Amino acid sequence: xxxxxxxxxxREHRVEEAWLGESLLHVLRExxxxxxxxxxxxxxxxxxxxxxxxxVLVCSCLVLAAGATGARITTLEGLQPADRGxxxxxxxxxxxxxxxxxxFCTPGLVMAVHDLLARCPQPTGLEIREAISGNLCRCTxxxxxxxxxxxxxxxxxxxxxx
Amino acid sequence: MRSASTGTTRSAAxxxxxxxxxGRIGESARRPDGGPKVRGEFAFTSDLWADxxxxxxxxxxxxxxxxxxxxxxxxxxxVRGVASVLTATDVPGAPLYGLEVRDQPVFAxxxxxxxxxxxxxxxxxxxxxxxxxxxxxxxxxxxxxxxxDAEAAIVGAPLHPDGNLFRHLFIRHGDPAARGAxxxxxxxxxxxxxxxxMGPESGLAIPAEDGGVDxxxxxxxxxxxxxxxxxCVGLPPEKVRLTLGGVGGAFGAREDVSLHVHxxxxxxxxxxxxxxxYSRQESFLGHVHRHPARIWMRHTADPDGxxxxxxxxxxxxxxxxxxxxxxxxxxxxxxxxxxxxxxxxLIEGIGVRTNNPPCGAMRGFGAVQVCFAHEAQMDRxxxxxxxxxxxxxxxxxxxxxxxxxxxxxxxxVLPVADVIRRTVALPLPPVxxxxxxxxxxxxxxxRTTDAGDVRRGVGFAVGFKNLMYAEGYMxxxxxACRLVDGLATVRCAAAEVGQGFVTLAQQIARTVxxxxxxxxxxxxxTIGSSGxxxxxxxxxxxxxxxxxxxxxxxxxLLTRVAAERGVPVELLRIQDARVLSHDGGVDVTVAEAAxxxxxxxxxxxxxxVTHPLDTDGxxxxxxxxxxxxxxxxxxxxxxxxxxxxxxxATAQDVGRALNPxxxxxxxxxxxAQGVGLAVMEELLLLDGRPRNPSFTDYLIPTALxxxxxxxxxxxxxxxxxxxxxxxxxxxxxxxxxxxxxxAIRDATSAPLTRVPVRPDDIALSANGTDDERxxxxx
Numbered sequence: 001x002x003x004x005x006x007x008x009x010x011r012e013h014r015v016e017e018a019w020l021g022e023s024l025l026h027v028l029r030e031x032x033x034x035x036x037x038x039x040x041x042x043x044x045x046x047x048x049x050x051x052x053x054x055x056v057l058v059c060s061c062l063v064l065a066a067g068a069t070g071a072r073i074t075t076l077e078g079l080q081p082a083d084r085g086x087x088x089x090x091x092x093x094x095x096x097x098x099x100x101x102x103x104f105c106t107p108g109l110v111m112a113v114h115d116l117l118a119r120c121p122q123p124t125g126l127e128i129r130e131a132i133s134g135n136l137c138r139c140t141x142x143x144x145x146x147x148x149x150x151x152x153x154x155x156x157x158x159x160x161x162x
Numbered sequence: 163m164r165s166a167s168t169g170t171t172r173s174a175a176x177x178x179x180x181x182x183x184x185g186r187i188g189e190s191a192r193r194p195d196g197g198p199k200v201r202g203e204f205a206f207t208s209d210l211w212a213d214x215x216x217x218x219x220x221x222x223x224x225x226x227x228x229x230x231x232x233x234x235x236x237x238x239x240x241v242r243g244v245a246s247v248l249t250a251t252d253v254p255g256a257p258l259y260g261l262e263v264r265d266q267p268v269f270a271x272x273x274x275x276x277x278x279x280x281x282x283x284x285x286x287x288x289x290x291x292x293x294x295x296x297x298x299x300x301x302x303x304x305x306x307x308x309x310x311d312a313e314a315a316i317v318g319a320p321l322h323p324d325g326n327l328f329r330h331l332f333i334r335h336g337d338p339a340a341r342g343a344x345x346x347x348x349x350x351x352x353x354x355x356x357x358x359x360m361g362p363e364s365g366l367a368i369p370a371e372d373g374g375v376d377x378x379x380x381x382x383x384x385x386x387x388x389x390x391x392x393x394c395v396g397l398p399p400e401k402v403r404l405t406l407g408g409v410g411g412a413f414g415a416r417e418d419v420s421l422h423v424h425x426x427x428x429x430x431x432x433x434x435x436x437x438x439x440y441s442r443q444e445s446f447l448g449h450v451h452r453h454p455a456r457i458w459m460r461h462t463a464d465p466d467g468x469x470x471x472x473x474x475x476x477x478x479x480x481x482x483x484x485x486x487x488x489x490x491x492x493x494x495x496x497x498x499x500x501x502x503x504x505x506x507x508l509i510e511g512i513g514v515r516t517n518n519p520p521c522g523a524m525r526g527f528g529a530v531q532v533c534f535a536h537e538a539q540m541d542r543x544x545x546x547x548x549x550x551x552x553x554x555x556x557x558x559x560x561x562x563x564x565x566x567x568x569x570x571x572x573x574x575v576l577p578v579a580d581v582i583r584r585t586v587a588l589p590l591p592p593v594x595x596x597x598x599x600x601x602x603x604x605x606x607x608x609r610t611t612d613a614g615d616v617r618r619g620v621g622f623a624v625g626f627k628n629l630m631y632a633e634g635y636m637x638x639x640x641x642a643c644r645l646v647d648g649l650a651t652v653r654c655a656a657a658e659v660g661q662g663f664v665t666l667a668q669q670i671a672r673t674v675x676x677x678x679x680x681x682x683x684x685x686x687x688t689i690g691s692s693g694x695x696x697x698x699x700x701x702x703x704x705x706x707x708x709x710x711x712x713x714x715x716x717x718x719l720l721t722r723v724a725a726e727r728g729v730p731v732e733l734l735r736i737q738d739a740r741v742l743s744h745d746g747g748v749d750v751t752v753a754e755a756a757x758x759x760x761x762x763x764x765x766x767x768x769x770x771v772t773h774p775l776d777t778d779g780x781x782x783x784x785x786x787x788x789x790x791x792x793x794x795x796x797x798x799x800x801x802x803x804x805x806x807x808x809x810x811a812t813a814q815d816v817g818r819a820l821n822p823x824x825x826x827x828x829x830x831x832x833x834a835q836g837v838g839l840a841v842m843e844e845l846l847l848l849d850g851r852p853r854n855p856s857f858t859d860y861l862i863p864t865a866l867x868x869x870x871x872x873x874x875x876x877x878x879x880x881x882x883x884x885x886x887x888x889x890x891x892x893x894x895x896x897x898x899x900x901x902x903x904x905a906i907r908d909a910t911s912a913p914l915t916r917v918p919v920r921p922d923d924i925a926l927s928a929n930g931t932d933d934e935r936x937x938x939x940x
Contacts, residue, residue: 019290026289035209036202038410040360041442045857048360076202084203091200095192098823101831102660103199103206104360104410110200126599130607133864136857138360138411139660141830142865144823 004069008032009078020066025049027065028075036076036107040136047135050108051075057115059134076107079114089155090114093148101139109135113149122157123149185665186673187885190823193665194682195658207380207407208364208439215366216245216285218428218438219292220421221299222447223274223281226308226517226850227321230272230281230301237298238284243291245432247299249282252427255396261386261418261522265324266483268394268423274303275321276482276519277851278447283424285436308517308850312456312479315516321482328480328487328513331495333779335567336506342462342470346542350459350535351916353844354479355452355835357524358862361410363420363448364439367429374401375426380409382416382657385691394423395430402426405686412659413835414523415449417696418485446855450485450522451845453478453513455494455531459539467547467554471506472567474498476532478513478521485522487513492633493528495779496568500536501578501626501789502558507567509779517850523696525835526895529627534917537623537900541907555624556582569780575878576787577815582624584813585791588872591809594618594797604797604804606866611799618808619796621904625897626789629889630699633783634774637699640690641707642764643671643715648739648753650675650712653683656692656704661891662824663700667708669820670885674712675719676736676752690766698788698889701820706884707767714763723748723755770882786880790814790893792833792901794869798909803921805841807869807902814873817880817888825890829873832894834863839895840902842867844918 003016006027013032023042028034028051037060040048044059051060052074080088087095090113100106109132116123116131123131128149129142137145185191198204235247250257250271257271258264270279282299286292309315315326365379374397381387384404392402409416421438428436440448460473476494480487495511524530544551559578565571594603596613603611631637641654650671658664668680685692692704716736723741724731733743741748741755775781795809810833819825835843842861846853854860879886899917907914912927 019288021290029209035205038206038361039208039439040362040410041857043442043856043858046360046442080201084201085197087197087200094200095196098190098192098827100193100196100199101662101827102359102361102409102411103195103204106199107202126601129865129868130601133866136360136862136864138358138413138835138862139831140827141832141834141863141871142868143830143871144827145865 004066006065006068006073007071008034008073009075015065022065023061024063024065024068025060028060034075034077038104038107040104045136047108047112048105050111050135052111052115057112076111079111088114089152093152097144097148097151099140099144099148105135105137109137109145117152122153184678185669187669187820190821191665191669193662194668195664205408206361206410207366207378208361210366210378210407210437212366212368212435215435215437216287216432217289217292218425218436219284219289219296220280220424220444221282221296223270223277223279225274225303225305226277227306228274229304229306230270230274231304232302233281234300235282237300238295241291241295241298243287244284244295245434246285246428247282247295248427248431252431253394256393259390259394259419259423260483261485262488263484265322276517278519280424283428285428285432310516310518310847310850312477312514312516315514316512321515321517326515328484328515329491329511331491331511331779333495333507333509333567335569335780338506338508340471340506342464344465344543344546345460345462346539346546347460348538348542348915350457350538352455352531352534353918354454354847355524355839355843356446356845356860357413357415358860359411359413359415362440362442362445365407365421365425366435366437367425368435369429369433372401374403375430376403376405377422377426378405378407379422380407380416382412382659382696383694384655384657384685384687386694387419387422388687390419391422391426395426403687405684406657409657409659412695413525414527414696416659417523417694418450420448442857443855446845446852446860450520452524453480453490453521453531457532457535459535461539461543463543463547465547467543467549467557469502469504469558472499472504474509476511479516479518480513481516481518481520483520485520487521490528492775493627494532496566496783497529497627498532498536499567500533500540501560501576501624503560503564504567509567518847519852525832526627526892527697529625529896530899533623533625533896534900534903537897537904538915541904552582552586552622568775568783570782570784572787574786575817575880576789577876577878578624578789580876581789581791581813581815584874584876585793585811588793588811588874591795591870602806604799604806605802606806610802611804615799615801616797617800617909619798619905619907619909621794621901621908623897623900623904624789624791625893626787627892627896628784628786629788630697630702630769630785632772634772637693637703638766638768639692639703639707640764640766641704641711642689642762643708643711644760644762645675645715645719646760647757648677648751649679650677651681651683652708653689654692654704654708655685655687655689656700657685657695659695661695661828662821663704665824666701666705666820670705670708671712674709675716676739678739698892701887701889702883703767703769707765709884710765710767711763714765715761718761718763719756722759786883786888788815788888788893790897792898794901794905796902796905796909798906798924800910800924803923803925805906805919807837807841809870809872810837810898810901811872812894813876814890814893815876815888816890817883818877818886819875820885820887825875826873828890829894830871832891833871833898834868836895836898837869837902838863839917840899841919
């Protein structure tokens with residue numbers, strides 16, 4: 001048991017008296033009061049726990065929290081507008097296009113889509129599918145999620161679709 | 163749990179999920195919980211938190227069959243942070259629970275009947291301490307040979323005091339001797355599918371000052387859970403209060419009690435809140451699955467393709483405990499022939515207990531297994547008669563006025579021929595080209611397949627099933643509506659599991675009351691039961707209850723306005739958010755029509771009465787039916803046995819689409835699960851032990867696996883259904899599986915009598931030959 005610091009959403013958080021075996025996902029959810037990342041499989045398969053670490057999309061369930069000191073960690077809570085009820089364009093498109101059903105996969109998908117569009121502003125359909133293929137969704141069959149991504153891309157590029 | 167109103171970030175109170183939205187019946191209104199969900203602020207049950215909270219963990223049997231010689235908890239009690247360890251001797255109330263019949267121990271004490279059966283539960287101050295303590299419990303097992311073969315279990319020694327047969331049902335219809343000149347038969351196997359919802363089982367139990375317990379939990383049916391928990395913890399039902407937490411999908415797997423009793427027992431014993439969250443592996447072990455099945459069928463027909471007789475023997479492996487097996491047998495048997503006119507039939511349906519994991523409800527509920535078989539049979543029959551398979555289906559298609567195998571006349575709408583024709587008319591995908599990205603070929607990212615090796619196939623299937631509970635079940639749903647100053651609040655215990663009932667409840671209230679602002683209260687057991695979120699029934703049952711409660715409130719409002727204004731109430735109506743009289747003398751907004759007055763009404767909705775099946779399986783047992791057709795296009799690499807599903811087209815009988823985007827969401831999501839069963843999803847067992855209880859090894863379709871879906875809705879309002887709407891959740895998952903497999907057969911000529919289709923089934927089959935069990939004569 002010892003203390004360490006994590007930089008999450010631009011803020012430094014001290015983690016004290018914690019078991020060093022805890023995953024970043026557990027620490028975010030249970031110690032730092034950031035439950036946006038969800039725990040769906042705890043083995044890096046479902047993507048529900050996706051967060052950014054130094055601009056790389058990772059499954060936070062596979063990252064040892066105590067090993068993430070020094071990294072810039074961004075969770076859903078840090079990615080979206082701070083005002084309650086305000087949305088990023090990706091989030092708004094998810095709501096508008098019916099891309100949300102149970103919503104358990106949604107935070108991870110929102111992270112993955114933001115990451116995709118930062119790397120690749122005008123993805124092809126196949127690039128969209130590949131980018132979110134690490135995020136399992138059991139409700140939607142992904143159709144409305146594809147639509148949400150396409151709507152976001154169209155809006156960002158002034159209506160130009162590839 | 164997050165709460166908007168108090169400003170505290172975490173509590174055990176329900177979430178405020180009522181984002182401002184709009185939209186009436188027939189519009190694609192947005193979900194009220196969509197905003198909180200995309201922001202990560204929606205409190206799933208696994209996000210709950212309470213002061214002084216402990217974490218629970220379950221010890222489960224690693225053996226499928228054993229005698230428990232002894233259980234020693236002393237080492238677990240000495241693990242640091244452990245507050246309590248409970249075994250069977252600590253259950254104060256009934257030792258058994260169960261969805262329909264109480265046959266399953268809260269904790270096994272003498273006999274273990276399946277791998278994963280709970281033995282003990284632990285509460286500790288950290289989830290890992292709880293897990294370590296559970297692992298430290300020493301159980302001495304006398305391991306037995308499990309009975310894992312369903313046929314063997316039918317005739318074998320009883321595995322349980324209730325015996326091994328959950329149900330043995332015969333349906334005898336028409337002339338048992340009638341036979342047509344053409345005969346086709348086959349035996350079909352369906353593997354064990356898992357619901358694989360994304361949010362694992364979770365709950366928070368909080369001991370109450372009155373000696374009772376409050377449980378926030380993910381479930382499909384609060385009241386049924388409440389009754390089982392109360393019995394087992396030994397409290398009157400009113401001291402066990404359940405509230406729905408945020409549910410991460412369900413698909414049938416949350417009909418049965420999982421951690422409910424364990425969490426409540428630990429909370430009552432320790433006097434502290436106890437949270438339990440299953441790991442993914444524990445989720446696979448801790449909930450029921452879709453019944454694996456072996457199905458034999460024989461059809462005979464006239465040479466023109468008219469079906470003359472149908473015989474089937476359906477064996478469903480129910481696993482160790484009954485769950486809903488009794489009714490899965492009925493559904494599989496009643497809908498065994500598919501949506502076709504069958505004048506003469508003999509069906510034997512068997513649900514049997516084994517030492518495999520318990521099976522119960524999954525989306526499609528018995529209709530899925532038989533549809534895979536009857537649709538393979540229809541293709542065989544078409545070939546034997548020399549008729550186009552779609553023409554054969556149209557020729558025999560059921561419609562209103564026809565009779566089911568159970569003798570029941572179809573009084574409602576069942577547009578089977580329409581869904582077939584509308585599906586056929588949908589556009590096919592472009593032909594595959596060598597210029598396509600290799601990722602889009604079979605093998606995908608493995609880039610194993612050259613363009614020239616790809617064979618394309620097209621397959622077709624039709625399916626149907628009942629809506630609502632059957633066989634005389636007295637089903638009902640209660641809803642309450644409160645209206646004050648134009649703000650409506652709907653209360654109803656219907657479990658929102660992701661399907662969008664919350665949206666529909668708002669749309670219904672807006673439509674009836676002419677208001678925009680509708681809140682939907684968090685479901686709990688302080689109101690009457692709404693029944694289960696299953697059997698495609700909530701839109702009809704709880705939608706009906708919400709409509710009636712809202713209509714009653716509207717009548718109260720109009721009566722008051724009429725009295726105050728001195729006009730006959732018959733002259734008043736609500737239109738565009740205003741109360742209007744026909745003569746124009748009254749024109750006031752709903753919000754201002756009765757300032758400060760609270761209108762509140764509660765109503766219970768029932769569907770028409772159904773009846774049990776008699777000893778010949780005959781009877782008016784079903785409320786309503788829904789059908790869909792699916793056409794699948796696949797690309798196959800026959801050498802490697804790899805498949806890519808390119809497109810699934812569907813027309814679905816929906817009655818009336820109350821929210822078109824939500825209907826499409828159900829269709830696309832259901833097709834994903836049907837594609838999964840066709841080509842990848844199976845919980846594999848070795849001597850009753852699940853071999854792949856993880857998302858690494860139990861594969862569900864990813865965004866790269868998912869085909870293009872082309873869907874069209876057949877809207878013919880169902881008489882008796884609120885707003886004419888049928889439930890839409892299950893038809894997409896019924897015939898999508900056989901359509902995909904038919905397409906693979908079309909591409910390869912492999913017989914493929916089993917799902918999921920494995921690469922060996924394709925690559926190792928002798929092309930061009932049919933199943934040896936098939937007999938086709940003419």
